[in-house]
Amino acid sequence: MASTHRPSHIVVCDNGSVDGSLGFLKQWAAGNGIAYESFDSSAEALASPAHGANLMFIQNGENRGFAAGNNVGLRYVLERTRADYCWILNNDAVVSPEALESMLEIAQEDPSAGMVGCTLVNYDQPHVVQAIGGGYIVPVVCHDTQLGRGTTRRQAVSRRIELEHLIGACLLVRTQAIRDVGLMDESYFLYREETDWCIRMRRQGWRLFCSPDATVRHKQARSVGFKSPMHDYYAVRNILRLVQKFFPKSLPFAFGYFAMRSLLPKLVRLQLTRTLAVCAALRDFVAGVEGRSAAHSDATMHAHYLRELNGSRPVFAAQPPRVNQKRVAVLAAGLVLALAMLLGRVALTPSSLLAFAVVKPRRAIPVVKINAMPTKNLASQRSLPVDQGN
Numbered sequence: 258m259a260s261t262h263r264p265s266h267i268v269v270c271d272n273g274s275v276d277g278s279l280g281f282l283k284q285w286a287a288g289n290g291i292a293y294e295s296f297d298s299s300a301e302a303l304a305s306p307a308h309g310a311n312l313m314f315i316q317n318g319e320n321r322g323f324a325a326g327n328n329v330g331l332r333y334v335l336e337r338t339r340a341d342y343c344w345i346l347n348n349d350a351v352v353s354p355e356a357l358e359s360m361l362e363i364a365q366e367d368p369s370a371g372m373v374g375c376t377l378v379n380y381d382q383p384h385v386v387q388a389i390g391g392g393y394i395v396p397v398v399c400h401d402t403q404l405g406r407g408t409t410r411r412q413a414v415s416r417r418i419e420l421e422h423l424i425g426a427c428l429l430v431r432t433q434a435i436r437d438v439g440l441m442d443e444s445y446f447l448y449r450e451e452t453d454w455c456i457r458m459r460r461q462g463w464r465l466f467c468s469p470d471a472t473v474r475h476k477q478a479r480s481v482g483f484k485s486p487m488h489d490y491y492a493v494r495n496i497l498r499l500v501q502k503f504f505p506k507s508l509p510f511a512f513g514y515f516a517m518r519s520l521l522p523k524l525v526r527l528q529l530t531r532t533l534a535v536c537a538a539l540r541d542f543v544a545g546v547e548g549r550s551a552a553h554s555d556a557t558m559h560a561h562y563l564r565e566l567n568g569s570r571p572v573f574a575a576q577p578p579r580v581n582q583k584r585v586a587v588l589a590a591g592l593v594l595a596l597a598m599l600l601g602r603v604a605l606t607p608s609s610l611l612a613f614a615v616v617k618p619r620r621a622i623p624v625v626k627i628n629a630m631p632t633k634n635l636a637s638q639r640s641l642p643v644d645q646g647n
Contacts, residue, residue, distance in 0.1 A: 262358040264344060266311045268333055268627050272326040273319040275559055278348075286312060299329045303336055320555055322548070323425065324441035324450040330627035331440055335432060343435070345428040345627045349476040351380065352427065356471035360429040363417055363468045371434035371463025372455065374423035375471035376410070383474050384409050390467025391423035394456070397507040398514055399499040401452050404467075418467045421459065425451035427473045434463045444547040448488075449495040456503055486534035487558070490550065493519050494538035498547075512539075 271279045286293045293312040296302035302315045315329055327345055334343050342364060344357060352375075360373040374390035385407065392402035401422045428451070438457045441450045455465055493515055500511040516539055523532045541550065 260352065260357045261354050262361060264311075264357070265340065266313065266334070266338055268313045268315065268330040270326050270330045270627065271314060271316045272321060273317055273555055275555075279314060279316065283314065299332065302329075302333055320549075320558060322443060322446035322450075323448075324445060325443040327425075327627055328440045328443065331435060334627070335435065340432055343430045343432060343627055345425065345430060346473075347426045347475070349380075350377075350426050351474040353472045356427070356468075356473060357429070359468045359471040363466050364429055364431060366417075367464065367466070369462065369464045370466050371431050371438075371458045371461075372423050372465045373429040374420070374465070374467045375427050375473050376405075376467070376469050377424060377426060377473050377475045378410065380474045380476040383472075386410060387475055388424055389469055390418060391420045391455070391465070393421045394452070396504060398511045399452070399496060399504060401449075410472075416469065418469065420465050420467055422452050422455040423465050423467065425454075426475050427471075431463075434458060434461075437461050438463070445491075445495045445498065446547075446549045447491040447495070449492075449499050453499060453502065456499075484531075486530050487553065489519065489523075489531050489534040490538045490541075492538075493535050494542045494546070497539075497542045512542075 269279075269282060283293065283295065291312055292310040293314060294302075294305070294308055294310045295314040295316075296305065297316050298318065299315055302313065313333065315333065317326055317329055320326075321329075331343060331345075334340050342361070344360075346352065356375055360375060364370045364373050376389050377387040379385045379387055386405045386409065388403035389405035392404040394401050403424070404418070404420065438454070438461050442453050443450070445453065458465065496515060497508070497512060501508050504511075516535075519535045519538075520532060523529075523535065537550075537552070
């Protein structure tokens with residue numbers, strides 16, 4: 258609302274929030290004299306008669322993941338408006354007033370620009386860069402880098418940059434590119450869906466740019482927790498799905514690479530819960546599991562988010578040198594357990610942890626703006642970290 262270039266319509270997709278966020282937004286709109294329409298489903302929104310409000314709330318009913326949540330808003334834009342661009346913005350992102358205008362300038366300069374990203378900075382440390390738009394993709398393993406990560410804003414570039422992938426926290430997307438390529442793939446649920454979208458865009462001839470001058474403060478991975486078991490599960494499973502879809506010939510190498518890269522550091526650090534999450538990801542990838550894991554219900558994800566919000570995620574302290582023998586034993590047992598789980602011989606249940614009982618450790622143009630609200634409060638985060646498991 259405070260942007261120098263205000264969107265013609267704003268579509269807020271409530272992805273099954275349980276903290277009263279939607280009611281708060283409606284109250285805020287009414288208090289500021291802003292007309293709005295509210296719909297209980299995507300079908301109701303698409304079937305509704307024309308109206309004069311430029312603020313729409315669409316309830317998804319459950320946490321359907323990043324792609325599915327945003328696709329609801331994108332379908333509405335494509336079918337009910339004449340917008341030239343869609344601005345996808347996470348609910349954990351705070352944009353600078355000139356961000357949209359800066360991204361629009363780049364999109365309008367080049368008709369082949371399908372997407373334009375921005376400079377993402379840490380919410381709590383706005384001088385530290387998370388990524389300048391996105392980065393590049395290592396073809397064999399589909400590893401997507403983050404350009405400028407960890408640098409200061411004074412070190413960041415100020416010119417237009419062409420990239421191979423953009424981070425989905427803030428994206429300006431040309432509607433014609435969406436019609437050519439299609440919507441985001443909903444089978445990922447969390448992580449890598451926008452990388453998939455970017456690869457498809459580029460293969461259809463669309464170019465991806467970043468506007469470094471457009472700045473967004475971003476809270477990273479607050480909904481599932483960066484380097485949490487849930488993050489590990491979707492990051493590992495979905496990077497393998499990405500390789501299988503776009504670089505199938507390199508899948509055997511990628512599977513071994515990510516298995517070792519994700520499992521060994523956690524075993525050495527005795528992070529047993531995260532190790533089991535990676536094992537589950539590898540097993541479910543082999544089994545062809547798509548979308549949200551059956552182990553991650555709305556209630557489970559909400560409880561997990563509250564633990565992350567309260568900072569109660571367990572911290573695995575470094576062990577003194579005298580426990581080296583224990584680590585060797587855990588490493589061997591973990592590899593045996595992982596192999597057994599992948600072969601379907603051991604179920605992923607709490608009882609699987611009994612083997613580690615004796616060595617347990619001591620005690621993250623018209624433009625339409627799309628906001629997808631996952632199961633969390635308005636100040637929370639969902640992000641796309643590239644770290645696969647360190």
